[in-house]
Amino acid sequence: MNCMFSSISLYSMVLADTKFSGSRSVTLMAQSSKRTHHKKVPKNLRNPRRTKLPPDFGVNLFLKKPSTDTGLSHTYFDFDEEDKGGGDESEDDEQENDTVWESEELEAISSLFQGRIPQKPGMLFRERPLPLPLPHKLRPLKLPMSKKHVTLAAPKIASSRASICKQVYKNPNFLISLAREIKALTSNEDVSVVLDKCARFLRKGSLSLAIRELGHMELPERALQTFCWVQKQPHLFPDDRVLASTVEVLARHHELKVPLDLEKFTSLASRSVLEAMVRGFIGGGNLKLAWKLLLAARDGKRMLDPSIYVKLIMELGKNPDKYMLVITLLDELGQRDDFKLSQQDCTAIMKVGVRLHKFDVVESLFHWFRQSGRDPSVVMYTTLIHSRYSEKKYREALTVVWDMEASNCLFDLPAYRVVMKLFVALNDLSRAVRYFSKLKEAGFSPTYDIYRDMIKIYMVSGRLAKCKEVCREAELAGFKLYEQMVSRFAAN
Template sequence: MESLSCSLFSYPVSKCSSFTRLSRGIVFASRSDSKKHHHKKPHLPKNLRHRRRTELPPDFHPVLHPVPCEGPPSESDSAALPRDYDENDVNDSYDGNVVWESDEIEAISSLFQGRVPQKPGKSSRERPLPLPLPHKIRPLGFPTPKNIIRTHLACSARQPISNQIYKNPAFLISLARDIRSLPPEDNVSKVLDQWSRFLRKGSLSLTVRELGHMGLPDRALHVFCWIQNEPHLFPDDRVLASTVEVLARAHELKMPFDLDKFISLASRSVYEAMVKGFIKGGNLKLAWRLLSAATEGKRMLDPSVYAKLILEIGKNPDKRTLVLPLLEELAKRDDLKLTQQDCTAIMKVCTKLGKFDILEALYNWFKKSGSVPSVVMYTTLIQSRYLENKYRDAMAVVWEMESSNCLLDLPAYRVLIKLFVALNDVSRTGRYFSKLKESGFTPTYDIYRDVIGIYMASGRLAKCKEIRREAEMAGYKVG
């Protein structure tokens, strides 16, 4: 009996009608039509039951090449064959007439149409969930607009020259310097005419203010007169307000005789600029008169104007009575808007006037507005409660300041040490005195005096002599 030399798939062929072989010498046997076994048709997945395109016909006539046998079969090959193996059946399998059953054709064609059908049931391997992506976990909504004024030429190199320079502070300040360098007999038009077509409304307001800082109010007025002759730059309230502020600060602005008519005609920005100019120039009486006229005329001005006037009037002990009407005007405001600096300035004036209730109300309003107090505001509040002999309430502010990790300055250390001395708290006094020196500050005379006094009262004479020697080395003579 002969056998195939390559990989031979042994199968009993006593009841087979034909043999066929695919590549690599693998031999398959197809059953005859005499006995057909009816197999259950496998359940196909949905993608195979309803295909998107027509099914390709299978290749019913594969190319078959017989495997040549090199020499006679050995005894081991003959023993591997079954007993009912007949050589004639093998020779009959190469006639080229291959018979495929429908379930075999369907199984083979499914290999080329899609994935192999999996066995029913849950597979042991579970695919991990994908990591969350930032653009998927971010809440839905429109992006926040960024109102950025690009002043660098590198960021806007493709824009026109007018868009690059009409808001550029460096360019506008350079115009003020060029105007300052002009001879007294020359007009500002010599500098501004060459840049006229590149300017826009409001551009020269910064130039006017810079001329005011340089001490040239007459040149600022010349710039405003030049703008009046330029149709594309006039009228402009921003340049007018800057010019009025510069002239009022330099005491070169005359008040109109009919004040009521001026109040009704002037815009809010111009009116506020005039008041700010008089405040900066030291003409507080005229500034207070303008604010009183605005109150009588039921005209609403910015609260920062009131805060600046309150701060300047509070510096003069003889005129502090004028502050109370302004504080009452601010208390009536429903839409009170004050910056941290203005709020702290009003609190300092209230401390000097002894209006601690107004100070507390202003501090509570500032906290409810969602703002974070600064070290100056904390110090002002602690000092007011110290002057009111509310030491325990002042300690509550100290604990709040420590919890907020607020960096202390020298005035804050002075107020805190005064508070600890009043509470007779030796440990806190020594600890904050050490912190003051570790922060790089030099203790003042009153700090040395308070620390020496509390150590002397507690009976720690050695520590008292040490601090006294340190104060003498710093140049203070403590009695």
């Protein structure tokens, strides 16, 4: 039996001295003597440059294939070798990763720390082209132009004049100041001294407000002179608004000549002029002429505004001898189809209806106003309570008080006066006391009739001490009570 011995030899590899220590690093490797050729360990495994970095957070480690190491196991006793052994390869990698920066890029990066990036020479200020016209905003051809004042292509003076005209021709402050300048004129001067200066800024209807202001200043002559000046201006006349304002001012000051044939006049005059004349006669107290003109318009089948009827009803209702005319106007107004009245007009007619004991008119007007979708005011509620109180419908009047409370309608002093009368008529002491205290909490001072109603309801209830207290309060407020009440209290 043949035996073969194999010898194992130890080879030592001496490495270079390190910079930081004088000791030598020795790597022991076991190798068989029979192997003449051994596999060389890669350079990156012999001299690693750095420790491995942790993986990125975005990398899925489970999808990465595991790497299999097929080399020999080595033991490293000194990690300072990476500073010397891997120097050549790191320099090669740096040369490969080194990028060449251009001058423009360096200049752009340096400008980030200095300020604005310098621009290349060229068109620094570009003019943007105008937007294309939209087809839906263009008017089609062969159609009439809009009824607006179209300013043609003109010099800058004309455009500035148009802008001033738009600001001036209907400005109330300017027109009122114009009337004041006319008032400041002497008796020998004509209104043309003031109006000629601003003639180019005026338009049709501009001077109607100035004429009405002259009427408030008791200057009907100046109003007539202004109208005569307007007649001479072709761009201001004819104009119904200026004519109506002049007619109203002259009629209010009894300086308007009444035509003999009213029927012919009403058939030729416009509605605005007729209404202005009636308003002027009513404002001047000439109710007879206003009534005649209204009858002539009715016979000529000319329907005037309902507010004209309301004004005439209010003025005629002040005279008990004219109650029949008021009833006629109420019936005529109720038969109209275009029944449109404001809240003030409704309240005025309701007050006249209470005075004439036309309680059905009051009720119908109130219901019509509620059905029109509007909320009644405290004056309208008070008028309705007074109407039902006058008709001795106390319970129905109390429901109106509940409606006022439900609608959060604030009471004023006339409303408290009417409500106190209602509670006295109902002999409701608790509500009377509560509303008497609410009146004081609201900041109102009780009137003489409220003190009298409170004394009366306390006397009926047998509360004499309260009667004396209210009497002292009324005397401190400056009211003198009846001598009978004082003597009765003194006797008790």
